[in-house]
Structure formats: structure tokens, C-alpha cells
Amino acid sequence: MSDLKLPSFVSAQMVADRAGVSRSAVSRTFTDGASVSEATRRKVLEAADALGYHVNHLARGLRERSNIVCLVVADMTTPIRARMVDVLTRKLQASGKITMVINTETDTESVSAALRQTLNYRADATVVLSGTPPASLIETCLANGQQVILINRDERLQGSSNLGVDNAMAGREALFLLRRAGCERLGLITSNARTASLVERETVFVEAAAAKGVQVVVTEAGPTSYESGQEAARRVFGRSEAPDGVFCVTDLLALGFMDVARQDFGLTIPDDLCVVGFDDIEQAGWASYQLTTFRQPLNPMADEVVDLLLQPQRAVSERRMIEPIPVWRRSVRPGKR
Amino acid sequence: MSDLKLPSFVSAQMVADRAGVSRSAVSRTFTDGASVSEATRRKVLEAADALGYHVNHLARGLRERSNIVCLVVADMTTPIRARMVDVLTRKLQASGKITMVINTETDTESVSAALRQTLNYRADATVVLSGTPPASLIETCLANGQQVILINRDERLQGSSNLGVDNAMAGREALFLLRRAGCERLGLITSNARTASLVERETVFVEAAAAKGVQVVVTEAGPTSYESGQEAARRVFGRSEAPDGVFCVTDLLALGFMDVARQDFGLTIPDDLCVVGFDDIEQAGWASYQLTTFRQPLNPMADEVVDLLLQPQRAVSERRMIEPIPVWRRSVRPGKR
């Protein structure tokens, strides 16, 4: 049997022993506004430093709020999602929270499992970036005093807060831009994900066009990705009546669409074809694309999330909407040809 | 005073009361291999379900391992980092761990703060993807029985495990490819980040070239980004002796470099200029780029991390190396011009 002490975390008791004070004194030293004399405080800090003491937030979380926020997300490699996660973790951290990332598939089943994890770790709040959580589980979260914030998911679940961008505005504006450019045969490219957000952009665009007496050819490719955009372009330009202006419900789709349109069908953008996207991912601004699109204002959105979190828990479910910001680049002509 | 009970988490005690058994029975029901009769188990599960009970992993983590792994990462929006985080969270989750993401700047100061958070939450292990943690803090982590895994950071710290790709191989192979393509004036594009990985790719490439009697013009732009690649291209092709073959230490740099080379200087790739990158981000495979590069084998790397985590703690610090996989696309000629 070895005498070597296994390395393990140092507790407040050890610090207390070394400093010659009670454990309470240690606790109070690390608690804001607690009453400790300057002398003991110094002794404690010194001992803590020598031993490498760190307050155990798990134990703290047993009594009060855990300061843990769970982020449920799928498709994390997508540029827009990656940025969302980045901005959110940053802002949450800045406001004293810590983020647990739960990486799921979009299907309800695995989102359920994610939500349960959230409960296991006593997260103060759960932020859902993708996937549709079942209403029953949301209720469980709320019943446990957990806050639920859904981002860009338009399922309206009783008790959860919703936060999203104004998709309708983007749909209308996209139509306006393409018509101003003189496009006559309009197309809409979407994925088979059929998220509420994507569907809304599509329907608003199509309906606004119908109101102007213009028909829109809708093409639905595979998942929301660059490759689906490519596939959509192959399908669209293989047909007789090719569009001269398209709204892709996502930048990734747009970029794949543009590449095939130019390289496989020899089209020039914006002369032969105008393209509008949505999200404003970094790649949309790259020299090869210069895509006109709508920026999701991630910083304001993350600010809203933090704001919701810091609010005293409200019984009523809230719904906040943020305007996307049009970003004019060169994939759409500024005026008629 | 309201009689309404505040919503709060349901504890094992409540479940025990409802099921008419002791709290131990509840605990044992949710512990693998514990001794519970089928009858009580059923009663417990039923009560738990009715109340919406979820084991408190925080409390569990007080006694044994917390199953929390901290991921310290900077530059999360970079495609390669986003993928790393994605793959790691997936694999960790699959092996029963949960990931806490700590988003830091690359500066040592904020990495320190991140490491301390790691200790606060009693993470079993810390995985550092970017940024240089100070050795003293790593020691604290190790002293507390925490495992530290550094990925692609070549600082060799006593007690930590290192995991990285073979940068030397990439440097040599890049040179081989460019020379086989008949390139005569070689360039190397790097950023001012001066990470160990980037530096190694650079020096190996330059030295291997020197061994063949070829000089390499090294250009160092700003941070590791698309824009820095663009800037580097403007500098490089503004000079008299422009290169006809370059190795960019990162795909992002390479893509920016390619765009400016083609659009601002009218060069054709790979006829006038051959380009090799590193990382194999999704965009490298896009039709507009078709970049020849080296894939970081993320899945095997994540497997290694999980493997290291499941190993019983070893006193000796380990160092594992993974071979990057060459990906041949069209940015380099297959043979001499």
C-alpha cells in the first residue's frame, strides 16, 4: 500500500486547517459581501493560494443556482451555427454563466435526450438552437424552474421564450431586390429541413410574388448545405425555363447554387442571374461570391438571450423578434439590366 | 405569503416518499449494478416518472467523477475549429461525458481564467484546442487529479498529454507536390499567430527546400484568416519575383490567397500558380477552390482523446501523433507544366 496521497481536489476544510480558521471563514472569504476581517481574509487567501484551492461550483450549485446554461445544437459545423455558438458562449461567459454544449441530431428523439441531460445537470436555462423539443419535456423543464429559450424555432410552446429574426421581412425584401434588378423568372431554393424559419421565408417570398402577379418556381433539395445548393442548380438549369433571379433561403445553399450556375452552366452573376441569400456567413463576403444577403444580427440576439436569463423568471412566455440586416453585395444588380 | 410552491427540482427524497420506500432505494434504482428488487424498482420508476425526477449529476459529482470535460477553445468560428468542437462533443457525449465549452481569446491571461473555471467545475479533464496555457496552471490542474490534453499545441508540459498531427510530414509532402508540378519560385504564406504547429509546417517546408537548393520566400500576414490570405497575395504579387507555387499553412489563408491571385492579378490556377493548404475545411472542396491540402483526421483524433480519458490516469505524460491525409484536388498540377 502506497503512502502517496492520490491527487484530488483541495477542499475548503483543508484551507481552513492550514490557515488556522474555521471552514466558514474560508467560505465567507470567497463570498461577496460576507463579513470577514481583513486579517483572516489574508490568511485564508494565502493558504488557498498555497494549496491551489478553487471553490467547487458543483457543491455551490446544490443550494443555489448552478449558473450552468445548456446549449442544445445540431449541425454545429454550419458556419452560421458555429458563429451562434461562439457569440453565445462568449456573452454567457461574460455574464458569469458557463455553457454546456449538447450536440444532437435534429430529430425529436435525440433532442429529448439532450433536454434530459440539461435537467440532470441542473442547468438554470436551456437554449435550443436547432431541433424541435417535445412540448411535454419543455413542461418538465419549466416545472423544475428551468428557463427555456428557443432560437429561430417557431414552435410556440407554452412557457418558453422565443427569439427569432423576422423572416417575413427578408422574404419581402428579397423579392423587392430581385424585381428591382429586372428579374422576370423567379426561383426559390430551399432544403428539405422544413424548419419553421425556412418555410416562412419561402412562403412569404412566394406569396409576395403572387401578389405582384409573378410565379415562383420552388426547388427543394436535400439537407441545408452547399452540396444541396449545387444539386438544386443542376436541377433548375436542366429545365427549359431557367430563372434569372433566385432567393436561396440560406447562404450555404446560395454559394453551392452560384458555383454550379457559373461553372457548369456558364452563367455570369449578376448579369445573367441574380442571387439573394440569408444568414450572412463569412463566406458570403468572400471575393468569389460577394453574395447579397440578410445578416442575422448575432450579437443583439445573444444580448437578448442574456437579458432573458437575467430577468426574474416570468410566468408568461415571451416572444422577441429581431430584424435581419440587408447586406448589399454584387450578386444582385442594383437596377434593371 | 403565497402558498404556491416555487418550481424547483424534484429530489430523490420526494420520489422515495411517493413510492413509499427509502431514499437509498431510489438511488440504487438509478445506479447500475446496485441491489434492488424488481418490485421496488418498478415503484420507484413509476414515482420518478410521475414527478419528473432526474438524477442530480452535480451532487453525484461531489463524491465521484463529475464526467465533465472542459473544452478550452479560441477562434471557434474558424471552420476547422468548429469541426473539432463538433466531433469532440459528439464523441465525448457518446462515451458518457458532457462538454463545457470555455471560449477564450488566445492570450495567456484569458486562458488562465478559463483553466480556473475548469477547476471550479471539477472537470475530470481539460482539453485545450487553442491558446497557450501557463505551465503553472497546468500543474495545478494535474495536482488536482485533473487530466490535461493539449491538441496541436506543441508546448511540452510535464504531466499533460499531447495530441497532434504530423506537421513535418505535411511540410515535406507540400514541397514534394509543388516541385513535382514543376514550380520553380516557391513561397510560403503564414500568419502572425506563430503557433507551434504553424511554425513547424513553415520551418520544415523551408528547410526541405533548402536541402534541394531552393529558396523560399516567406510572407507573414495578420491573424490566421481569409483576409490575411488576401493581404499576403497582394504583397506577394506586388513584388517583382512572384512565386509560381505556394504552401499556405492554413486552408483559410490559401482560399483568400487564391481569390486575390485570380481576381486581382489574373492568374490561373494551377497553370500559373499552384497552391497547397492545410486542414481540409469544407470550403477547400468547394467548386470555386478545389484546393489540394492535408486533412486533419478529426475523427481519429477525437477517438484518441476519448481513449486517453478512459485510460486510468497515467503518471507519465503521453504524446501521440497522427498523420494528416493528403487530399489531391486541382490547385496543384499533377506533373510538370
Added chain:
DNA sequence: CGAAAAAATGCACTTGTGTGCAATCGCTAT
């Protein structure tokens, strides 16, 4: 100098688990 007020300190309880140990229960074999 002494009483009263204020500040500091320690005890003990709380949070929700897992688990060693002892007691109990149920069943079998003699």
C-alpha cells in the same frame, strides 16, 4: 473605565447523492 453597539467567528444545518454496514426479509434444505 465600562457599557453598548458592531463586527467577526464558529457551530450546526441544508442541499442531493452514493455507499458501507448492519438489520431484515424470504426462501430452501434438513
Added chain:
DNA sequence: ATAGCGATTGCACACAAGTGCATTTTTTCG
């Protein structure tokens, strides 16, 4: 019927913190 034995069960403790309350200790003021 009863001893013997293994499977259950419950008690009590440990984990690491925060905090109300009572008890010192210190400070202040008359």
C-alpha cells in the same frame, strides 16, 4: 419447524459548499 443463507433495505455518513443564529471579540462612545 428452524437454522442457514443470500438478496433487500434502511440508517447514517461523506462529499463541499452557503448561511442563520448564537457566541465571542473588537470598537466606539459616554
